[in-house]
Amino acid sequence: MSVSTTDVAAELKILRKGRGVSANRLVERVGPALHAVCGISAADNAAVIRQKVSDRLGALIEALPDDLRTSLLAAFGLHEQAQHPFYQERVHWAAQTLDRDARTVRRRIDEGIDRLAELAVAGAEPAEAPAPSRSWHTEELRVALALDQPVPEAFEFRRVVVDADEIDELDLALTLTSAGPNSTPLQETDLQVDVFYGGVLTGRRMESSDRIGLALRPPGRLRRGDRHDIALRFRAGLRQPHYVCVPRHPCDLFDLHIRFARPLPAEVVRLDKAFQDDARDHSARGTPIEPDEAGEVHEQFRHLVPGFAYGVRWRPAAGG
Known part of the structure; x- marks a missing residue:
């Protein structure tokens, strides 16, 4: 399946709501774009889907600069110190951690989601030609x-x-x-x-x-x-x-x-x-x-x- 960065970003913005990746009905929030970039199959149960989404997002977020990494880990509830049940509470935690106001953190999260979508799609698309061997x-x-x-x-x-x-x-x-x-x-x-x-x-x-x-x-x-x-x-x-x-x-x-x-x-x-x-x-x-x-x-x-x-x-x- 071919996915666009727009599709992935839209689904990530839905995913960050509520408890993020810890949401009770996570399966309903993970759409076809996230299925594609996270390698989710029709046979995967809810626990496996939650693990695949968490692992994939965590790995992609690690490639981002410090401020975006902290903001996104909080936004999706992936940071161990930001397991709050509401998105705004996690934004507030990130704002205190980064010494920024909440409005700045929300902008950082939106920016980070766009970057995350780009990385996810780039990793999901097959290469047009085999990569050269490392010399x-x-x-x-x-x-x-x-x-x-x-x-x-x-x-x-x-x-x-x-x-x-x-x-x-x-x-x-x-x-x-x-x-x-x-x-x-x-x-x-x-x-x-x-x-x-x-x-x-x-x-x-x-x-x-x-x-x-x-x-x-x-x-x-x-x-x-x-x-x-x-x-x-x-x-x-x-x-x-x-x-x-x-x-x-x-x-x-x-x-x-x-x-x-x-x-x-x-x-x-x-x-x-x-x-x-x-x-x-x-x-x-x-x-x-x-x-x-x-x-x-x-x-x-x-x-x-x-x-x-x-x-x-x-x-x-x-x-x-």
Whole structure:
């Protein structure tokens, strides 16, 4: 069955009422769209349906930013501390937990339901073509970013592990997010790349309006189980006040140092498993962090999931 995000979102808004997933007559609230995205069959009884819905929603909610995750867990009655019998009581609990007013939390829930529907439908739809086998992953990615230089400069030290029988090229990429719809389109020449060790750059191409793909050929063919180290230097004018890693391949560790220019930013936040668009959206919450006396922050991220953003966003000081 083909389902739309609109159908899933509409059924989720019905599901959040009353006791949420703990409703006595849950079966009557779970429509055909939720049947499809939760893998419910005609043979499933009420207990199995409740378990499948709870497990599926819980797994999808885990992929959302902290504020949306807390809001939605409360909305559906999935949070152990928000088992209240009425939806408005759970909204009130989330508002107190997030230190926001109830109106803001209701907006967060509506926004989260739309995101949840997108994720649910994407996971339910069969792929148009078989996914390519994973050829390599990053064991360590260590980045030192200096923003106090005439042109922002980043050193990247990466150790990759080969998962295929053999490979002779590594596909890398860097995204320079545009400042807005009227900003100058990104050009390949906006990014300077130097290889310090680990191979030779053999190709550069625009993968999207703000993402440059890089192909690096190692000194020799790499075989399954090999570990290979790379050191690169990037120089580019950042088009948005954030630096994030959005991995294409799995990444075990991302270690990020940022040295800010003076005056220091008015606000700095950590982004952990965020949607890529949230990196540029200052209304999307992150975890506040403070630069040290040298104007530096140091953050680590582990077990990065491909497609999500991990890193740091800041708000420049007034007049900065």
